[in-house]
Amino acid sequence: MAIEVRIPTILRSYTGGAKSVQGSGSTLAELLVNLDAEHGGLRDRLVDGENLRRFVNVYLNDEDVRFLGGLETPVADGDTVTVLPAVAGGSVSA
Amino acid sequence: MLTIPRECYEKIIAHARADHPDEACGVIAGPAGSDRPERFIPMQNAERSPTFYSFDSQEQLKVWREMDDRDEEAVVIYHSHTATEAYPSRTDVSYASEPQAHYVLVSTRDEAETEFRSYRILDGVVTEEPVQTTE
Secondary structure, eight states: OOEEEEOOGGGGGGTTTOSEEEEOOSBHHHHHHHHHHHSTTHHHHHEETTEEOTTEEEEETTEEGGGTTGGGOBOOTTOEEEEEEOOEEESSOO | OEEEEHHHHHHHHHHHHHHTTSOOEEEEEEETTSOOOOEEEEEOBTTOOSSEEEBOHHHHHHHHHHHHHTTEEEEEEEEEESSSOSSOOHHHHHHOOOTTOEEEEEEOOSSSOOEEEEEEEETTEEEEEOEEEEO
8 A cells, every 4th residue: 555645845854855755554643653663753743642733734635634534534545645834923922 | 145036025025015914925936956036926824814824725735836846946935024023933933844945024014114034944043144136
């Protein structure tokens, strides 16, 4: 089972510089656990406890998984998961 | 040092003025690895707020994919502050995650004069840099 996962520049230190890695799982949650086995520490940059961190956007093919099932979004062979750092900020310190 | 075409510089300022009092935001794309900002891409501020901004996640995917297809990267990521100085806030710093980008802050707090400053933000450290415009 192969799901392509596209990794942004800032997280490529976990993948030995690779911009794309392969993983498996039937949900996004499982996929991230699977990826973390080979790229230790990657999952922790994306997930905080049981939730996706607000600093990252994760997409299944063309859609932000926040509009699908979040970490429970089903994934399948042939899907592409894309990770992008969220771009945000403001004039008031959070 | 940020070297930026005059036209892009003016478009950023015009965008910030047009969206005031909401924060304006966007990207200037350039050839990957070139450090040359060339293509002005204003973005929607999904927060529509005078004190926060965020890129709409779907729009960001579209723009990032397009840059990837064109072998470009985000050379400048800009946003405006509408009542405070053109300096990155703690929130700005905590979100800054494009290591190659120049983070441009514009302030529209003064009606007559727009502040335009640029910074590198790496591992939570802010370093201001000079801005040079070119024809």
